[in-house]
Amino acid sequence: MDRITSILLVMVAMTTISVSFVSAGGGPIYSSFNTPAKNIGNKDCSCKENSVLFLKEERATKLLSTFSFNTMAAKKSVPSLNQGDQDRLISEVVRFILVMDQKKYPIKKTEINKHILKEHSKSFPIIIGEVTKRFSEVFGFQLKELENKHKGSYILINELDCDSVDSHLRWSEIEDSKRGLLMVVLSLIFMQGNEITDCELWSFLSKLGIKLDQPHEVFGDCKKLITQEWVRQCYLEMTTVPNVDPPVSQIRWGQRAFLETSKRKMLSFVSKIYGIEDLSLWTSQWADVQDSEAVNEQSAENSGPSTSSQSR
Amino acid sequence: MSLNPSQQMLLQSIFSTGILNGSDIFKLLKKCCQEYDVLMEDQKNVLLSYVRTINEAVAVYGLRIKKTIDEVDEKSYYCLVNTVESNFTLLSTIYTQNELDFFKKLVESIITSEKGNIGSIAAVNISDNMSKKMSKSDAEDLLDRFIDGKWIGKTKNGRVYLGCRSVIELEQYLLSMYEDNAIRCNLCKSLCTQGSSCNKCNIRIHHHCARKYFKTMTGQKCPDCKTVWNEPEDRSSQNGQHDMDVDTSSSQSSTSERKRTSSHM
Numbered sequence: 001m002d003r004i005t006s007i008l009l010v011m012v013a014m015t016t017i018s019v020s021f022v023s024a025g026g027g028p029i030y031s032s033f034n035t036p037a038k039n040i041g042n043k044d045c046s047c048k049e050n051s052v053l054f055l056k057e058e059r060a061t062k063l064l065s066t067f068s069f070n071t072m073a074a075k076k077s078v079p080s081l082n083q084g085d086q087d088r089l090i091s092e093v094v095r096f097i098l099v100m101d102q103k104k105y106p107i108k109k110t111e112i113n114k115h116i117l118k119e120h121s122k123s124f125p126i127i128i129g130e131v132t133k134r135f136s137e138v139f140g141f142q143l144k145e146l147e148n149k150h151k152g153s154y155i156l157i158n159e160l161d162c163d164s165v166d167s168h169l170r171w172s173e174i175e176d177s178k179r180g181l182l183m184v185v186l187s188l189i190f191m192q193g194n195e196i197t198d199c200e201l202w203s204f205l206s207k208l209g210i211k212l213d214q215p216h217e218v219f220g221d222c223k224k225l226i227t228q229e230w231v232r233q234c235y236l237e238m239t240t241v242p243n244v245d246p247p248v249s250q251i252r253w254g255q256r257a258f259l260e261t262s263k264r265k266m267l268s269f270v271s272k273i274y275g276i277e278d279l280s281l282w283t284s285q286w287a288d289v290q291d292s293e294a295v296n297e298q299s300a301e302n303s304g305p306s307t308s309s310q311s312r
Numbered sequence: 313m314s315l316n317p318s319q320q321m322l323l324q325s326i327f328s329t330g331i332l333n334g335s336d337i338f339k340l341l342k343k344c345c346q347e348y349d350v351l352m353e354d355q356k357n358v359l360l361s362y363v364r365t366i367n368e369a370v371a372v373y374g375l376r377i378k379k380t381i382d383e384v385d386e387k388s389y390y391c392l393v394n395t396v397e398s399n400f401t402l403l404s405t406i407y408t409q410n411e412l413d414f415f416k417k418l419v420e421s422i423i424t425s426e427k428g429n430i431g432s433i434a435a436v437n438i439s440d441n442m443s444k445k446m447s448k449s450d451a452e453d454l455l456d457r458f459i460d461g462k463w464i465g466k467t468k469n470g471r472v473y474l475g476c477r478s479v480i481e482l483e484q485y486l487l488s489m490y491e492d493n494a495i496r497c498n499l500c501k502s503l504c505t506q507g508s509s510c511n512k513c514n515i516r517i518h519h520h521c522a523r524k525y526f527k528t529m530t531g532q533k534c535p536d537c538k539t540v541w542n543e544p545e546d547r548s549s550q551n552g553q554h555d556m557d558v559d560t561s562s563s564q565s566s567t568s569e570r571k572r573t574s575s576h577m
Contacts, residue, residue: 091372098373138313138369139327140320160321161347168325168343172460 106153428506
């Protein structure tokens with residue numbers, strides 16, 4: 001067990017992945033006090049709600065004066081929503097995403113509509129645009145909509161460089177260890193040609209002392225962590241191969257993995273372990289890196305004008 | 313209102329840890345300034361302006377960086393706190409509902425205790441009164457997690473008290489919910505869960521506030537009713553003695569407790 005821990009520690013130390021966000025300070029505990037406050041006597045409850053409402057109104061008027069310039073364009077297209085309301089909703093959506101992002105599950109448009117926008121759901125496109133801008137300007141995060149089957153879901157990606165060993169972000173020990181294992185899994189998938197079967201993965205992990213049938217000292221239930229948690233967080237994607245018995249699953253990088261790290265970073269990570277400096281020695285992987293970068297550049301050029309107009 | 317990358321870095325970092333002590337924040341600030349080649353001549357002024365700018369930017373999202381002082385170790389800490397209440401925080405949390413119920417009960421027993429702290433065994437035993445079952449070892453682990461997060465503080469002798477993060481985050485809630493027990497410090501006017509009290513008029517003062525206040529005076533008198541203040545100036549030596557006594561008893565009971573729990577399993 002010591003060996004695997006030390007391997008993982010090395011990997012964590014060299015890890016190049018930049019996981020975008022960590023548990024929000026204060027959120028979790030604070031929330032516990034919402035329930036009791038509502039359960040204790042109606043008198044208490046109603047006055048609390050009133051004061052919150054009042055605060056909201058007050059805040060809205062305050063916001064109106066400070067942020068009115070942001071909403072000039074928006075006001076034209078959605079006349080039913082006044083500037084104050086809109087700014088209040090924008091702030092609430094930002095808060096909502098910050099809190100929800102703690103678990104790193106993609107945040108669905110429907111959730112935002114259900115919990116925050118409610119009857120103003122129609123304004124979602126305008127609001128989310130402004131929210132994206134705020135995240136980038138204030139928090140240094142990119143709010144990114146996922147594609148394909150995850151369309152309509154959003155994740156936060158850190159825009160600041162957090163690749164250095166001595167990162168400004170801090171995780172709990174267990175989070176750090178999990179990130180180390182994630183790095184191992186992602187690099188394995190990449191080195192094997194971007195796709196592996198679950199059997200291949202399990203047999204590789206068993207060499208590191210990670211057994212599927214017994215809980216791991218550090219990671220607990222590894223199968224659950226890999227096939228549920230990381231899939232839900234969009235680090236991995238799993239598909240079942242049709243018409244095969246026993247069933248086989250293919251595991252690939254998920255969208256978050258592509259956004260938070262890159263094939264080049266992954267190859268340099270593996271090269272460091274092997275002590276290789278020249279990345280092009282990995283012929284097929286190197287070609288893959290260059291291909292993916294060419295595709296990225298192209299898509300950046302295509303979407304370039306639209307994003308720049310958005311940020312303005 | 314936007315922030316520069318160096319300020320964003322500081323904000324992200326405080327966000328990720330939730331709380332930083334006075335010396336860590338300067339280390340972090342240095343890192344943030346170096347990373348983006350920001351000149352940092354006067355540390356304190358830079359920190360002040362960073363915190364002010366960040367607070368202006370995040371105020372609309374109900375967040376604020378606040379400075380606070382831990383009542384026991386008397387060090388200063390910087391926390392990111394919520395300033396508004398909203399119902400959706402309920403949905404997402406790194407603690408389960410049951411764990412939060414435990415926390416709520418724990419806060420209640422600490423705040424209603426006479427000295428503002430309870431023994432760690434008593435804290436773990438709160439799990440007996442839970443509507444949903446929680447084992448003693450789970451409760452112990454949970455307590456440790458709260459202590460790690462600075463929500464709960466633990467003295468060397470195993471007494472648990474409200475950590476500075478809880479005090480600052482829950483101040484308004486505690487003051488309104490526990491009017492009789494949650495008392496403000498007579499000097500700094502913020503919530504004081506421990507501190508020392510006047511024998512006559514029952515006002516309470518933080519130890520650190522008291523030290524500052526009495527330093528400027530010749531005789532120690534209650535700031536409110538002007539009776540002679542009984543707390544000796546050198547609290548640490550007197551308390552240290554007292555703490556020693558508690559220490560042995562609580563550690564003994566804690567081992568026996570552990571034995572008992574393990575024998576159950």
